[in-house]
């Protein structure tokens with residue numbers, strides 16, 4: 001593709017991109033807001049699940065502890081009974097040591113139980129708060145999402161048409177040029193390819209272009225950019241041609 005055709009195609013591509021920008025602009029901050037809310041409710045969901053999981057585990061562990069407590073108490077009773085009947089001091093001491101160990105175990109289990117119970121209180125309180133927050137955020141999210149969907153559907157056909165049109169132009173240009181164009185567009189938040197405007201100024205930043213640049217530009221042998229803003233310059237005849245085509 002000769003430079004002139006490439007410049008023209010790129011300029012046409014940008015015309016479509018600017019229309020797409022306009023559509024997105026109409027949606028304002030809504031897409032970002034919906035995104036933000038989605039993240040928030042996902043996080044809340046995770047936190048609720050974590051608390052619910054803990055509460056479930058706590059119930060299981062409490063049952064286990066009850067069983068263990070029962071078992072330890074029975075063994076203490078058994079050893080206490082046995083101790084009454086022993087004949088030697090050695091046997092007596094051995095049983096006493098076992099009973100002491102079991103009593104220690106009993107204390108440990110009680111401590112664990114108390115710990116679980118106080119954590120359960122905090123966790124259930126947190127879960128209630130989180131669930132309430134989730135419900136509120138979910139309501140806002142749902143309504144904003146519907147609002148956005150309605151807004152998107154209003155311009156859906158238009159958008160689809162532009163995207164197709166964009167594709168048609170983009171296909172004709174090499175990837176390197178496209179990515180260069182996209183980089184400049186990102187950096188300037190708007191136009192990457194601009195005409196020369198009044199008083200020989202760059203149509204992007206309005207700095208005056210050197211006379212040689214203007215002469216070079218007319219030759220259309222390669223791409224020229226503005227020294228100040230880096231935008232690609234497009235000769236006015238292409239701009240006029242494009243305007244006539246529409």
Ligand SMILES: [Zn+2]
Nearest residue numbers: 202205226229
């Ligand atoms: Zn410029």
